[in-house]
Amino acid sequence: xxxxxxxxxxxxxxxxxxxxxxxxxxxxxxxxxxxxxxxxxxxxxxxxxxxxxxxxxxxxxxxxxxxxxxxxxxxxxxxxxxxxxxxxxxxxxxxxxxxxxxxxxxxxxxxxxxxxxxxxxxxxxxxxxxxxxxxxxxxxxxxxxxxxxxxxxxxxxxxxxx
Amino acid sequence: xxxxxxxxxxxxxxxxxxxxxxxxxxxxxxxxxxxxxxxxxxxxxxxxxxxxxxxxxxxxxxxxxxxxxxxxxxxxxxxxxxxxxxxxxxxxxxxxxxxxxxxxxxxxxxxxxxxxxxxxxxxxxxxxxxxxxxxxxxxxxxxxxxxxxxxxxxxxxxxxxxxxxxxxxxxxxxxxxxxxxxxxxxxxxxxxxxxxxxxxxxxxxxxxxxxxxxxxxxxxxxxxxxxxxxxxxxxxxxxxxxxxxxxxxxxxxxxxxxxxxxxxxxxxxxxxxxxxxxxxxxxxxxxxxxxxxxxxxxxxxxxxxxxxxxxxxxxxxxxxxxxxxxxxxxxxxxxxxxxxxxxxxxxxxxxxxxxxxxxxxxxxxxxxxxxxxxxxxxxxxxxxxxxxxxxxxxxxxxxxxxxxxxxxxxxxxxxxxxxxxxxxxxxxxxxxxxxxxxxxxxxxxxxxxxxxxxxxxxxxxxxxxxxxxxxxxxxxxxxxxxxxxxxxxxxxxxxxxxxxxxxxxxxxxxxxxxxxxxxxxxxxxxxxxxxxxxxxxxxxxxxxxxxxxxxxxxxxxxxxxxxxxxxxxxxxxxxxxxxxxxxxxxxxxxxxxxxxxxxxxxxxxxxxxxxxxxxxxxxxxxxxxxxxxxxxxxxxxxxxxxxxxxxxxxxxxxxxxxxxxxxxxxxxxxxxxxxxxxxxxxxxxxxxxxxxxxxxxxxxxxxxxxxxxxxxxxxxxxxxxxxxxxxxxxxxxxxxxxxxxxxxxxxxxx
Ligand SMILES: Nc1ncnc2c1ncn2[C@@H]1O[C@H](COP(=O)(O)OP(=O)(O)O)[C@@H](O)[C@H]1O
Ligand SMILES: [Mg+2]
Numbered sequence: 001x002x003x004x005x006x007x008x009x010x011x012x013x014x015x016x017x018x019x020x021x022x023x024x025x026x027x028x029x030x031x032x033x034x035x036x037x038x039x040x041x042x043x044x045x046x047x048x049x050x051x052x053x054x055x056x057x058x059x060x061x062x063x064x065x066x067x068x069x070x071x072x073x074x075x076x077x078x079x080x081x082x083x084x085x086x087x088x089x090x091x092x093x094x095x096x097x098x099x100x101x102x103x104x105x106x107x108x109x110x111x112x113x114x115x116x117x118x119x120x121x122x123x124x125x126x127x128x129x130x131x132x133x134x135x136x137x138x139x140x141x142x143x144x145x146x147x148x149x150x151x152x153x154x155x156x157x158x159x160x161x162x
Numbered sequence: 163x164x165x166x167x168x169x170x171x172x173x174x175x176x177x178x179x180x181x182x183x184x185x186x187x188x189x190x191x192x193x194x195x196x197x198x199x200x201x202x203x204x205x206x207x208x209x210x211x212x213x214x215x216x217x218x219x220x221x222x223x224x225x226x227x228x229x230x231x232x233x234x235x236x237x238x239x240x241x242x243x244x245x246x247x248x249x250x251x252x253x254x255x256x257x258x259x260x261x262x263x264x265x266x267x268x269x270x271x272x273x274x275x276x277x278x279x280x281x282x283x284x285x286x287x288x289x290x291x292x293x294x295x296x297x298x299x300x301x302x303x304x305x306x307x308x309x310x311x312x313x314x315x316x317x318x319x320x321x322x323x324x325x326x327x328x329x330x331x332x333x334x335x336x337x338x339x340x341x342x343x344x345x346x347x348x349x350x351x352x353x354x355x356x357x358x359x360x361x362x363x364x365x366x367x368x369x370x371x372x373x374x375x376x377x378x379x380x381x382x383x384x385x386x387x388x389x390x391x392x393x394x395x396x397x398x399x400x401x402x403x404x405x406x407x408x409x410x411x412x413x414x415x416x417x418x419x420x421x422x423x424x425x426x427x428x429x430x431x432x433x434x435x436x437x438x439x440x441x442x443x444x445x446x447x448x449x450x451x452x453x454x455x456x457x458x459x460x461x462x463x464x465x466x467x468x469x470x471x472x473x474x475x476x477x478x479x480x481x482x483x484x485x486x487x488x489x490x491x492x493x494x495x496x497x498x499x500x501x502x503x504x505x506x507x508x509x510x511x512x513x514x515x516x517x518x519x520x521x522x523x524x525x526x527x528x529x530x531x532x533x534x535x536x537x538x539x540x541x542x543x544x545x546x547x548x549x550x551x552x553x554x555x556x557x558x559x560x561x562x563x564x565x566x567x568x569x570x571x572x573x574x575x576x577x578x579x580x581x582x583x584x585x586x587x588x589x590x591x592x593x594x595x596x597x598x599x600x601x602x603x604x605x606x607x608x609x610x611x612x613x614x615x616x617x618x619x620x621x622x623x624x625x626x627x628x629x630x631x632x633x634x635x636x637x638x639x640x641x642x643x644x645x646x647x648x649x650x651x652x653x654x655x656x657x658x659x660x661x662x663x664x665x666x667x668x669x670x671x672x673x674x675x676x677x678x679x680x681x682x683x684x685x686x687x688x689x690x691x692x693x694x695x696x697x698x699x700x701x702x703x704x705x706x707x708x709x710x711x712x713x714x715x716x717x718x719x720x721x722x723x724x725x726x727x728x729x730x731x732x733x734x735x736x737x738x739x740x741x742x743x744x745x746x747x748x749x750x751x752x753x754x755x756x757x758x759x760x761x762x763x764x765x766x767x768x769x770x771x772x773x774x775x776x777x778x779x780x781x782x783x784x785x786x787x788x789x790x791x792x793x794x795x796x797x798x799x800x801x802x803x804x805x806x807x808x809x810x811x812x813x814x815x816x817x818x819x820x821x822x823x824x825x826x827x828x829x830x831x832x833x834x835x836x837x838x839x840x841x842x843x844x845x846x847x848x849x850x851x852x853x854x855x856x857x858x859x860x861x862x863x864x865x866x867x868x869x870x871x872x873x874x875x876x877x878x879x880x881x882x883x884x885x886x887x888x889x890x891x892x893x894x895x896x897x898x899x900x901x902x903x904x905x906x907x908x909x910x911x912x
Contacts, residue, residue, distance in 0.1 A: 018261065019245075041246070085204055085247035085266065111206030113199070115268075121638060122436055138268040139671055141247050162509065 004060040006051075006068070011060070013072035019082040021075060023051060023060060031059045036079045042133070049076060086141045087113065089134075092154040095161055101137070102161060108142065115140065120161050132162070169293075169300055170195035171272055175208050178221040181229055182212055191215045193293045194300065196272055198265035200248055211251065211263045211276065215289045218253070218280070220262040232260060234289070240280035242273050244673060249273065253280055267673075271715060274667055275299035278679060295665060299715060333640070334633060337418050338457055341410040345461060348410070351403040352466045358396045360473050363607035365389055367481075371600030407458060415454040422446050422636060428644040431710040435670070440523030445639055448518065449632035456629030463618060471615035478608050481601060485588050489609040492576040493616060500620035503569045510562045511628045515635070517555035524548055530793065573620055577613040581606055646712055649727040657736050657817035658721050659686040659848030661707065666716035668706060676702050677714070677871045684864070689844060691859035692852045693892060694868035700852045703868065704820050707850070708739060720818075738811035738843075742823040744803040746795025751780055752787040754795070754806055758814040766813060774809035775839040776802070801832030808839050819849040826854040833858070856896050865889060 004025065006013075016022040020033040034051040039061070049062040062068065065076050087108035094105040102117040115136040117123045123135045132144040144150065147162070164179050164186075174195050186192070193213045201207035202224040209222040218237075220230040232253060239254035251262045251273045265273060275296045282292045338345070365385055373382045426442060478486040528535060528544055535544050584606055592602045663682040669675045676699050684690055692700045706714055709725060718725050725733060746754045755770060756762050762770075767787070771777040779802055783789045795803050804824060811819065821840060825833045833855075840851075841861055853859050865882055867875035867889050875887050882889040 017259070082204055083245045085200075085245065087206075087247075108206070110200075110204060113206050119638060121635060138266065138270075139673070140266045140268065159509075162512075 005063050006060050007063040008067050009069050013075050015075050019079045021079055034059055036076055086143050089142055089144045092158045095157050165192055168192060168195055169297060170197060172197040178210050182219055194296050196276060198263055198269050200264040200266060202264050209263050222263060234283055237280050237284050240277045242277045272299060337414050341414060344406050344410040348403050348406050351399050355396050355399050356466055356470050358392050361392055362389060363604040367600035367604035370603055371598045411454050411458050415450050418450045419446055422639050425640050429642055430645045433642055438523040440526040441519040443526055444519040444522045445635050449636050452632040453629055456625050467615040467618045474608050474612045485605050488583055488587060489580050492580045495576055496573050496616055496620050507565050511631050514558045514562055515631060517558050520551050521555055524551055570621060573617050581609055584609055645730060647730040649729050652729045653732040654728055659818050660721050662719040664717045666714055668714035675871055680873055686848055687846060688864055689849045689862045691862035691865045692850060698868045699871040700868050701822050704822060704850055736817040738814050738816035738819045740807050740811050740821045740824045742826050744807035746791050746803055748793050751789050755809045755813060758810040762813055770809040770812040773812045773842050774805045775835045776805035776809050801828040804836055812843055819844055819847050821851045823852050823854050825858055856893055
């Protein structure tokens, strides 16, 4: 099967309905209202973005967002930012255990929020690149970009649970 | 006015309430509200949807004027659009799509309920009736455990999480308690040895100051013999005590292991979807040992050491208080150091454990897959991967070892400094004649002994940290929520076999809905074929019926009773479940068949094997029914194993049968054998048969077509053929490829 790979300037990507994208290939082919999804949401944030139509059928794959033309790049990044709601935790006010749940109160790039973590052994993952991924009891995800870059207080509050 | 007892998940924000009151018509009846946590741009913010019998009000600061109003009768479609970590409630009015409100997964199941409500209204259903369904969803969400805030399965039910969770110590004490007789005995013995240990330095003092000074030979020999006796008793008792301690310890750890294993058997499938079996192994083998060692230390050594410390201090003070204070100088240093050390080392212990559980995970993952490894000649890769994980463990362990060794040696150093102080200052006092030589010598001994307990308590923290991590991980399993069994004790004799699904929605991970709005009635004795493309949700549909997952919305009933209200084991024992992969255990063929009914007689087993078309091949095996199978049943072909698993089902004499692609992995000849076996088995029993090849559904009187988690067609073969929908297409495709295959075969024979 021939997969259409989008890179550099071989396609123009514009905003479609809602968070959907329109794609126009350099050879004139057009696709409307595609949904952008990461093929590697954890290990390769900006690489290999698949574009699906409403039926979930893949129409094209972006090799690397960063090679796209500026406007296309912005549109794809915005679409992804809307689809993937993984708040980046910037500050941890509180983290304590109660009745077997880890209760957390944090500040994120999307505002302040409080949530519970069920099991700290399974729901908190420390990646090699310094990122920390957290899953709460409702299956929402959060991310700490780099634990060591957090302020001292936040580090202190959360350290016992890492 | 908004009614007081309005149906809502969270208090309805007052600023929205004010606005709503202005907008509501006098005869408009508020049905329910949803309060969400995101605004339309995806930032944390308050938003809400209020539904009345006429209109929907969506409150969000990005709607014009802060509120969007939709007329319910304009709504033609309604959907929850699931994204990653968030979702959107969306309605379609004619050809216009409207985003009502955005939320995180915390509210997702309620929004699903709302979406179904809007859709049902669009179909012309009565709002007041439909709202009952929404109410049920809300009720379920609302029944929280007052303590931990987790959702309960029904209002007022006991919280499984809290019920099983006590204080760590209390929980663990339960495992030691049965040993209290032995432990008390050992404790008594150690009191004797400890008091005896206190005597020798004092006797030394007597030897130096009195006996040698006065050249009293008789007394010298007396004291030496006394010392000899003391040592003999001390070490004999020590040996006996060691033996009993070990016995108590091993018994404790056995109990703990048995419990974890038993507990692991009752954990729900959802638990095993998330956790690696390797990490369960590590908990059962390593953590229990670690914990046991610590529990014994704390119950025995701690008391003994404290006793020793107090004894020494009392003796030392009674001998000379000035020297005593002198020798206590390093104690605060040691205590502070221990605290610091504990903080440093505990994260390392956690990491070591995690590395170790990765190593175990590789073992439990790759050894059973050795066939795959060999077929891809990837032995080297497997070895390298294992080596690298093992090395990571090593790195961590070395790191811990550095710290773990610095500490005790630093302690010893300080202690030695303490004895230097005694030598330096006490020595001068001895020269000055302030104290006797014997006192000095015995003091040095006591001070040395005193640092035993100090060292013990200082390093207790180290052991405590590592035991704590072990305890936590063990409690991960012991305290995990077991499969919910609310109908416990509510046994069923047999089932007639009427199966009903009522508005069932299910999602494994909340990101993607696996089953959507399943409604289904299967009559007793029906043979139901379930078809659909792979991944459409067929297995999940029956897995919910097997109660492998119970966090679905809606209800599943059997003979008119909610399956959750029936005793779990009694319920499952009435169902014969044959999977695509026939998993056998490392045991004889006989035992593998009799697995479903260990009390079956030999002839019953043979009969079952006969019904399953298995007897003939078993009879040909040199060791017949005594043939030992390998792990997971290696040594038999896939088709043979499948027939054994059908024999198992026969022996169980179930009321309801479920086949999940039972013949998908075998050739067409074996398929025929299995098929006839199945047909013999299903007579008169309600049967759900998931089939890959539609030709195997010749006995089915009803067909369900599943597509993307929804039932899109349901009816008899003829009805569905007449419908010319998905089923018709599937049949066409398959009969075409069947024809091609037949032609090919014919060609080859010619
Ligand atoms: N344990 C699981 N955890 C998460 N998702 C699962 C799990 N089992 C199945 N799924 C997903 O659920 C969907 C339906 O699976 P399944 O019912 O096995 O399909 P079928 O039996 O029709 O082939 C698939 O998309 C599959 O990826
Ligand atoms: Mg399946």
